[in-house]
Amino acid sequence: MNMRVQVEDKAVPSGLDAFLSALVSAGYAGDIARDRATRIVHATDNSIYQVEPTAVLFTRDSEDIARVVRLAADHRIPLSPRGGGTGTNGQSLTRGVLVDTSRHMNRILEFDLERQKVTVEPGVVLNQLNAYLQPHGLFFPPTVSTASRATLGGMVATDASGKGSRIYGKISDYIEAMEIILANGETVQVAAMPIAEARELARREDAAGRIHREVLRVVDENAELIASTFPQMNRGLTGYNLKQVLGEDGLFRLSYLLAGSEGTLAFTTRLTLRLRRRPACRALVPVRYATFQAALVDVQRLLQAEPAAIEILDDTILSLARQDVVWGEIESVLGRDDGSPVGGLNFVEFVGEAQSDIDAALARLSNLLAAEPDAVLDWKVVTDPKTIAGLWSLREKAVGLLGRLGGGKQGTPFVEDTAVPPEKLAPYVEELRAILDRHGLAYGMFGHADVGCLHVRPALDMRLPEDAALIRPVSDAVAALTKKYGGLLWGEHGRGYRGEYSPFFFGGKLYEELCALKRAFDPLNLLNPGKLASADAVLHPVERIDAVPLRGEKDRAIAAPLQRDYDKAIACNGNGACFNWDKHDPMCPSYKFTRDRRHSPKGRAAMLREWARSTSVIETQPAEARDAAEIEDELKASLDLCLACKACSSQCPVKVDIPAMKARFLQRYFTRRRRPLRHRVVAAMEPGLALARRFPGIANLGLRLMATPRLARWTGLTDLPRLSVPAPAPRLQPRDLGGLAAGAGPNAVILMEDSFTSSFDGGVVDAVAGLLARLGFEVHRASPAANGKALHALGMLDAFNKVAGAARAHQNALLATGLPVVGIEPVAVLMGRHEYVGPGLGEPLAVLGLDEFLAQALESGRLGQALPASGTAGFHLLPHCTEKTARPGTGQAWTRIFKHFGLELTVPATGCCGMAGLFGHEAEHVEMSKGLFAMSWAPRLDGLAPSAVLATGFSCRCQTERCQGYAPRHPAQALLTHLESLAPPSQPQFRQSRLHQSRLHQSRLHQSRLGDTR
């Protein structure tokens, strides 16, 4: 196992054109993609490999797949099925044709509540299924950390299992029936049958008969060998599971052989799955330890409490989590600091039908922990479902967090899912650490400790040849170590390109039989070739782990300046978190709308890498010029559909930040091209607003002119808002700032206006100022300054940098007074934290969002006594998506603030409203923009009174007005209206501050004249 062979991508299969034409003639209804961008985007999964398919087919139904498979056999085209593409070892990668079921074949076909069964297409995502089942009190128990995008077809093909597998088992235990397409295009229905019936079927001369004959022969002839080879573990030997084909109940189950076969035996086109009742009660107990080894050793003891699961995390993951958005939700549980460093953590979960089950389990655990108090640092029982979800989301993010190890090194999967008998886990890990230490590798560890499955991703920079060269020796050593402990190299992710280790674990004789089975199913070796086993070891050998093209080798060719500018694209590890299925999740609206992975963060990152690579090598390899031009056009088209919502810059585990890279790309792109007129119009808009605010009537006339069809066609802009400036009020002048620093009262606050709210939504500015004044704050209003958001989105970086410098100076001057500075528009506040920072600019600015300021004031008691519940109807707040992804605590903060004033507030989960600044005003994006609103916001607003709807973002209020016919209020407007409706004088917290009489506040602050329309 020590040979290193580098095989280049092989040429396009010769019959591809003929195959695709035959497909169309045969009535194929799906999409066919041969463009460079689609192929590049599908060339990676979460593994170290990059293998470009020659075409990608997005099939619509079973008939499509049958056509594809039959014609591929005629034309000798290799095929690989693909679902979520979350494999960690190249499971779905191919040089042939990729067949993706996730885009169209994602319907839930039948549901039988009484029999607790569901029938689905293979592209249904696990979370999609569980969301569908939730109202019925059911769920599908086998889970994966990638549940937001992994498909049931992919899960079955890897025989997936995850948290809770100790009590729930693996996905193969839940298959009632399957519809599969064999390599000759024949459709076969698979279900458990008496063994005698299977023997009868084996007499048939068709493909199904041949397969059953061969499977029965192999299990009959090798019964003893199978029994002694397959380990007695929860995580058995997946991939051609011969052990469970013949059940002790006298049934023959082909599904066990198919589950885990990774698309090498047949295509799954339909699945009927068994379901379970959703446990009504649950509790999670994070137990903290001084060392990871102590946590490992303690697992066996904790198992006596009979938990549903024990998941383990080490201190590396924990410290990375502290920098993640998830930390805010769980800090109160994991962040307690009593001075003892935490080296390991066990999450012990209990589930039950009744609270008494949970109480009994917690008592068992508590007795165990109390019996050996020195074994642990401490523990805490968590029963609040939201906190439990936050803690599990930390666990699910563990892989992504390892992408942020820094210094160009990333947690790298290749020995990432080993499993050993759980009682041997602690000594195994000790030896595993020794191997990694010997190679000088840093790593983080976590996993399903209760079943002995350990995830470890050594930190490597795969662009460095010396790091890439470690894949072989470390893999070999870890394979040998797992075998020594009676375990496996692949505990749950499947094998992918690790098929060369099959003979090592199955033994030579049994491996020969696996190849015989492959031959029976796929005589031409066309189904996901190179993985698991081969139909012909001489003509089509199984690929070797270091003979498959590595992604790092492609990235290595990128020139240093481009590596620096597009470092986040290089850091994208392909785990697919940005393919989140949930339409109410903010991650990537452009992907949600198009369902085209070219328009996802991963897609854009992949294209950016390929563009940067081909651009870097053109000079020395002129043959790349055509590819470079092609990918540049496709990348530009994809970036044009990016809303710059920035969900990817906070929700992606490696914070991939497409908008920042888009700006750099566009800046470079337009150095060689003329910018469209619209760019110049937009660039002139924000500077023009200062003048427009002084003459709003004239400005609105201009805007009305721009809306005429002719001019709108010319500029490509539509539905632009009209000016609506705040009422006149004194504004801070630079000369005031010194005096303010010296003489402001304890309740003084600076309200930082922004050019958009102050130009187009003046009532909101007045309401915020009015609210703060009414709460007893001494409000000093700072004139709006340009923020440059549009320049950044258009990649006009020279102009943007000037605006950013000025905006920074403006905000710094306000902050230098030492007073809290509060912004209104979320994007304007966040730009100071994310866009006006970095080399040459400086650190993030400490301007607060209004909710942050009020929440702090609430905390410090400056908002006075809580008011009694008002008894009025509650409000529904839909925060700006950029704000809630960057600051996930915002919804909770507003809820607390409203509660303090006796008002009920709910914050429904929503995606992007579709406007995103300029995006929704660009004529070519209007359909997508409105479509996005219809996808998530419209259903949330259905049936709500307009006066009950609140939105923090200016864009969101515009979009709701455009699509729903009314503009929601800002939460400050609702609060102010409520406070105005109460008798003010006796309330000390509403008293006007003394400095309202000062020079800076000679005129009374304008109080909003908003009326509550409810």
Ligand SMILES: Cc1cc2nc3c(=O)[nH]c(=O)nc-3n(C[C@H](O)[C@H](O)[C@H](O)COP(=O)(O)OP(=O)(O)OC[C@H]3O[C@@H](n4cnc5c(N)ncnc54)[C@H](O)[C@@H]3O)c2cc1C
């Ligand atoms: C961060 C991270 C965490 C993970 N955690 C877990 C975990 O907890 N447990 C776990 O088991 N795995 C885990 N995995 C691995 C991976 O998510 C699972 O293997 C998942 O089941 C793959 O589903 P998918 O839809 O992405 O399949 P893909 O990656 O698209 O495909 C996986 C395999 O299935 C085959 N396939 C797909 N569709 C079909 C079909 N219709 N017919 C036949 N074959 C098909 C493909 O050819 C491929 O061989 C994790 C991966 C990552 C990146």
Ligand code: SF4
């Ligand atoms: S962009 Fe982020 S979330 Fe998407 S695949 Fe890459 S690393 Fe994962």
Ligand code: SF4
């Ligand atoms: S900014 Fe928004 S639309 Fe653009 S790639 Fe990121 S998540 Fe998708």
